[in-house]
Amino acid sequence: MSYALTVLYGSVRRDRQGIRAARFIEQQITARGHTPTLIDALELDLPLLDRMYKEYEPGTAPANLESMAKVLKASDGFIVVSGEYNHGIPPALKNMLDHFLEEWLWRPSAIVCYSQGPFGGVRAAMQLRMTLAELGMPSISSLLPVPRVQDAFAEDGTPTDDAWHRRAGRFLDEFDWHVAAQKAQRTIGNPIKGHRNA
Numbered sequence: 001m002s003y004a005l006t007v008l009y010g011s012v013r014r015d016r017q018g019i020r021a022a023r024f025i026e027q028q029i030t031a032r033g034h035t036p037t038l039i040d041a042l043e044l045d046l047p048l049l050d051r052m053y054k055e056y057e058p059g060t061a062p063a064n065l066e067s068m069a070k071v072l073k074a075s076d077g078f079i080v081v082s083g084e085y086n087h088g089i090p091p092a093l094k095n096m097l098d099h100f101l102e103e104w105l106w107r108p109s110a111i112v113c114y115s116q117g118p119f120g121g122v123r124a125a126m127q128l129r130m131t132l133a134e135l136g137m138p139s140i141s142s143l144l145p146v147p148r149v150q151d152a153f154a155e156d157g158t159p160t161d162d163a164w165h166r167r168a169g170r171f172l173d174e175f176d177w178h179v180a181a182q183k184a185q186r187t188i189g190n191p192i193k194g195h196r197n198a
C-alpha cells in the first residue's frame with residue numbers, strides 16, 4: 001500500500017542543518033513506495049500567525065496557506081522534523097503547525113528530532129508530542145533522534161553511516177502501521193460530526 005506522507009521541517013535559519021535529516025527521511029519514504037511531500041518553512045514563507053487558515057472565508061486565504069492546506073488534506077500521515085532551540089521546538093515549526101487545525105485531524109504523526117550536539121533534540125521532541133496530540137495527530141511511540149545532524153547526513157540527505165537505514169526502517173515500519181490503521185478508520189468516518197476532514 002502506498003501512502004501520501006507529508007514531511008514538515010520548520011527551521012528558517014540561513015545556516016540550518018536539519019534540512020539534511022528532512023531530506024534523508026523524505027528519501028526513505030520514497031524508497032518504501034510512498035509519496036512524500038516536504039513542507040519547508042523557509043520556502044513556505046508564512047508570516048507569524050495572524051489568521052488561521054480556517055479563519056479566512058473560503059477561497060480568500062493567501063496562496064501559501066491554500067497550497068499547504070491542499071497537501072495536508074491529501075495526507076495520510078505527518079513526519080515532523082524538529083530541531084531543539086533552548087530545549088523547545090523551533091518557532092517557525094510551531095508557527096506552521098498553529099496555522100491549521102482540522103487539516104491535521106485523524107492522521108498519525110511521527111517525530112524525527114535532531115541537534116548539533118549529542119542529545120538528538122529529544123527534549124524538544126517531548127514538548128512536540130504534546131502539541132501534536134492537541135492538534136489531533138498523536139505521535140507514534142518511537143522517535144528517530146539524530147545527534148550531531150551536521151555529521152550524520154550530507155547536504156542532500158545521504159547518511160554517512162549505513163545504520164541510519166536500519167534505524168529509519170524500524171521507525172517507518174511502526175509509522176506505516178499507524179498510517180494504515182487510521183486510513184482504514186477514516187473510511188468509516190470519525191467520532192466528531194461536522195469536521196471538515198470527516
Ligand SMILES: Cc1cc2nc3c(=O)[nH]c(=O)nc-3n(C[C@H](O)[C@H](O)[C@H](O)COP(=O)(O)O)c2cc1C
Pocket residue numbers: 011012013015016017018019083084085086087088114115116117118119120121
Ligand atoms: C536559538 C538556538 C537554540 C539552541 N538550543 C539548543 C538546545 O537547547 N539543545 C541543543 O541540543 N541544541 C541547541 N541548539 C543547537 C541546534 O541543535 C543546532 O543549531 C541545530 O542545527 C538547529 O537546527 P537547524 O540548523 O535546523 O535550525 C540551538 C540552536 C539555536 C539556533
